[in-house]
Amino acid sequence: MKPLALLTVAVLALGSLVLYACRDTSEVTAPSQAAIAASTVATKGRWGAVFTTPSVNVHMHLLKTGKVLVWGDQKGAYLWSSGTGFTAVAAKPFRIYCTGHAFLPDGRLLVMGGTSDQTRGLRYATIFDPTTKAWTTTTSMAQGRYYPTATTLPNGDVLVISGHDTAKAVVKIPEVRSGSSWRRLTTAPLSIPNPFYPAMFVAPNGKVFLAGFTPTSAYLDVAGTGHWQSVDKRNEDGRMLGSAVMYEPGKILYVGGGVDSVFARDTTLQPTASAEVIDLNQAAPSWRTVPGMANRRRQLNATILADGKVLVTGGTSGVGFNNQAGAVHTAELWNPKTETWTTVAAESRTRTYHSAALLLPDARVLSSGSGEGGGITFANSEFSAQIFTPPYLFKSDGTLAARPTISSAPSRLSYKQTFTIQTPNAASITRGTLIRLSSVTHAFNQSQLIYPLTVKVTGTTSLSAVAPASGALAPPGPYMLFILNSAGVPSVAKMVTVGP
Helix, strand or coil: CCHHHHHHHHHHHHHHHHHHHCCCCCCCCCCCHHHHHHHHHHHHCEECCCEECCCCCCEEEECCCCCEEEECCCCCEEEEECCCEEEECCCCCCCCCCCEEEECCCCCEEEECCECHHHCEECCEEEEECCCCEEEEECCCCCCEECCEEEECCCCCEEEECCECCCCCECCCCEEEECCEEEECCCCCCCCCCCCCCEEEECCCCCEEEEECCCEEEEEECCCCCEEEEEEECCCCCCECCEEEEEECCEEEEECCECHHHHHCCCCCCCCCCEEEEECCCCCCCCEEECCCCCCCECCEEEECCCCCEEEECCECCCCCCCHHHECCEEEEEECCCCEEEEEEECCCCCCCCEEEEECCCCCEEEEECCCECCECCCCCCCEEEEEECHHHECCCCCECCCCCCCECCCEECCCCEEEEECCCHHHEEEEEEEECCEEECCEECCCCEEEECCEEEECCEEEEECCCCCCCCCCEEEEEEEEECCCCECCCEEEEECC
16 A cells, blocks of 8 residues: 555544544533633632722832721822721821831831922921821931832831932932931932832841842941942843842842833833842842743832732833833732743733732732823822732632631741741641731832741641741831641731831
């Protein structure tokens, strides 16, 4: 038989086998739409229904009470929780718009800077008390600051850097708040063309690390009048309005953004999808490129989840500063163990300039804001929010997973303290995490960090763990304590205060 005839016979025989194998439709059926939806939610998570907000939530903060404090420029400040919705708080003490903010060791929120007419920076500072729900005026800074970054230091002091002042000039001299007084770091000037919330982190060596958006990163020693030490040049020079996050102690992910001149409203410059990491635990830290996102993004938000993965939401892939036509709705999830990205569910609303996102105590993510600036009028801004339920809260069939619970844990943890967590699920718990409460605006969460906990089973209903060794690994203040089981499902958080 000729080769062509042999091939024809073989194909016909194979077709008969396939038809025979598929004849019994009771055993082999196409997956139902419900099954497909279940599979999708188990791997991509799910966004909840859109709900209305009374303000454009440019600034969002998770308080130790479990409520979220929000505000924009117009309208007031509000407290939100999923159970009670929005409640107005006392009138804002001044125009706390485009401010810096950080949590004090006792869990109160320090807010500094802001704006007056024509975006002139303010010197004022105020404190919001989550318990009394009241604002208290505190000592003003030496200079006004609009768009400053605030960082809680290992000893509980607060560093504020950059911003522009009452004359709309970039503020070069950082300040440190100790008690109620301010100290200027006159020998540590930072000269940057645009004061757009540079990304700052407390490093394991106790210094403050400037990750960007300047091309060369550096350590700031706040002792005395201050001193800078260059560390390494990033692989991506410009990351203006990208997002940076410390995903493990001393390890930073910087993702997205665009070149610095984008603030000048250059209409030809695209944002980047690239990502890079640096490990400050090394003697000579250097930036290392890792796989990038599926989407270019500027104006994005990066949020640490309860299991240590990083969720990226919103942003624009379009050219220019705040291109609405290029809005990215699909979220992405970064796994620090594999350094890879997974595309997850898409948010319904546009979240670009002036959007914010944060982790809630129930391990879901609140996303809100966008507009009230950046070419978007107040009337056309996003008065909306959505909540993302990550894949770790679902079983493979798409139903909600059973969650471990924390029966009790200390409300305060001293450094190096061995402490007990009571849970009826002790045998299934494999690890824990401490995540500092969020204080986020303008694509940067000024308080967010995570500390991984190694847990040991000490009884049928008890675990033991050791608190962070020092404020360089976890600055004093409010944190969420999560425990996770062998399936990676997190508990609802227990609020704790870390520090002396």
